[in-house]
Amino acid sequence: MKKIIFTQLLALIAMSFVFAGNSKNKFQQGYVVTNGLDTLWGNVALNVEKVNALQCQFQVNQNDSVITYLPGEIQSYRFLENGNMYVSEQITLKDEEPKLVFLEFLEQGEINLYFYMNATDNKEYFFVRRRNESQLIRLEQNVTFIQSIDGKSFNRYDNRYIGQLTYLLSDAPSLRDEINKTKLTGKSLKKLLSKYQALTSESSPVIFASSNKNKVITDIYVSAGASCLTAQLARRGVSNNFIKQNDWSPLIRLGVNLRYPRLSDSFGLTIALDLAQFDKQWHDDYSQRNLTYKTFLINPQIGLHYTYTKSVVRPIIEAGCNISIAAGTESYATADWNPQYFEDNYFTDHTNALKLGFFASAGADFMVTPKYAISLKVGYAKVYGIYSVENMQMCNLSLGFKF
Numbered sequence: 001m002k003k004i005i006f007t008q009l010l011a012l013i014a015m016s017f018v019f020a021g022n023s024k025n026k027f028q029q030g031y032v033v034t035n036g037l038d039t040l041w042g043n044v045a046l047n048v049e050k051v052n053a054l055q056c057q058f059q060v061n062q063n064d065s066v067i068t069y070l071p072g073e074i075q076s077y078r079f080l081e082n083g084n085m086y087v088s089e090q091i092t093l094k095d096e097e098p099k100l101v102f103l104e105f106l107e108q109g110e111i112n113l114y115f116y117m118n119a120t121d122n123k124e125y126f127f128v129r130r131r132n133e134s135q136l137i138r139l140e141q142n143v144t145f146i147q148s149i150d151g152k153s154f155n156r157y158d159n160r161y162i163g164q165l166t167y168l169l170s171d172a173p174s175l176r177d178e179i180n181k182t183k184l185t186g187k188s189l190k191k192l193l194s195k196y197q198a199l200t201s202e203s204s205p206v207i208f209a210s211s212n213k214n215k216v217i218t219d220i221y222v223s224a225g226a227s228c229l230t231a232q233l234a235r236r237g238v239s240n241n242f243i244k245q246n247d248w249s250p251l252i253r254l255g256v257n258l259r260y261p262r263l264s265d266s267f268g269l270t271i272a273l274d275l276a277q278f279d280k281q282w283h284d285d286y287s288q289r290n291l292t293y294k295t296f297l298i299n300p301q302i303g304l305h306y307t308y309t310k311s312v313v314r315p316i317i318e319a320g321c322n323i324s325i326a327a328g329t330e331s332y333a334t335a336d337w338n339p340q341y342f343e344d345n346y347f348t349d350h351t352n353a354l355k356l357g358f359f360a361s362a363g364a365d366f367m368v369t370p371k372y373a374i375s376l377k378v379g380y381a382k383v384y385g386i387y388s389v390e391n392m393q394m395c396n397l398s399l400g401f402k403f
Contacts, residue, residue, distance in 0.1 A: 028081045028082070031078055035074060046262055053102050071102050076088065077102075078208075085105040086103065107205050111169070113190060126184060130168070141161050143157055169196050175192070175196060216260050218257070226248060226397055229247045230245070230393040231244070231293065234348050236347060246280075251274060252274070252275040253275075254272065257305045270301070270304065273301070277296050289333040291333050294331070297325070300322075314367065315363075316377065320359060321356070326354075360381075361396070362378060378395075381394045
């Protein structure tokens, strides 16, 4: 059991280092605007929001050395592929000294909207500024912990930002109800300010970062195929005497892959469920008995997923931890020499329904449209009994649909 756990941890640690290495300094085409208003074209590192708020990593060409700009050293920087734009601004947070940061520019219009994630506590802040004015206003929502009578505590929000928005947009009284419904989120604020723009200006607002590069991408797989199962079984009471048997089974596979492109276009998390059945009858020469073993296998899996996203045919590699749950297990023995002989629960698997192990798979997605694909995969999994020497191996082939 310790060997199983150690193997799984070693595999996950190795994959995590690969993932982390791929995620760092992920450069996209973009540009930097200097304090002298010169534009430098090249590649800019797209990291998570709180990292992009602290620094801009820039290189003119792919093989050039990386230049790191801090807030105040440049005026702004932007990514061409997904539209994110960051500008140098001085802000003041509650109970903190003023500091220079890169604010993410979400919307430009009569009222400009900015976003900042604080690296210290991962809190999100939103700022607004009226066009052609210098004052930067932080939208406030203070939290107070309230102790109830029965001893339970809950958060209370003062929603002060509602009053700030009401004053700021006072020249559009028809938006009063809309303001009261607005949440302190980027989506809700952009919706409100776009409506204000339509009422007060003939021009449309400029929306930055509108692509899927700023969202978690979810791919759902539904597949069917075949599985070659190899079971190592131990006779009950004779655990050192093994029987190995093979069987073919239909395979149903359901899976979800999650990717956050700001971390990596290629690496993500995979969660899957494999369903198969082992159903075999055979004659055992050692015991001179006819043996039957039936079980329905439910195999949840979780691991890391890699895909190359720049082509129509997209290679896939997956690996991680596999749990196997045996349901409805039957095992018994009969004898030709004694029609009355019947021994139930012949194998120890009845008391060891849960097994742990690993899985690995490879294949490709054949993109039919930018969103939908036909998916072909081959896979291998092996699980071990937690309290026994029994194990199960699965070689899978599946064809399915990704959407």
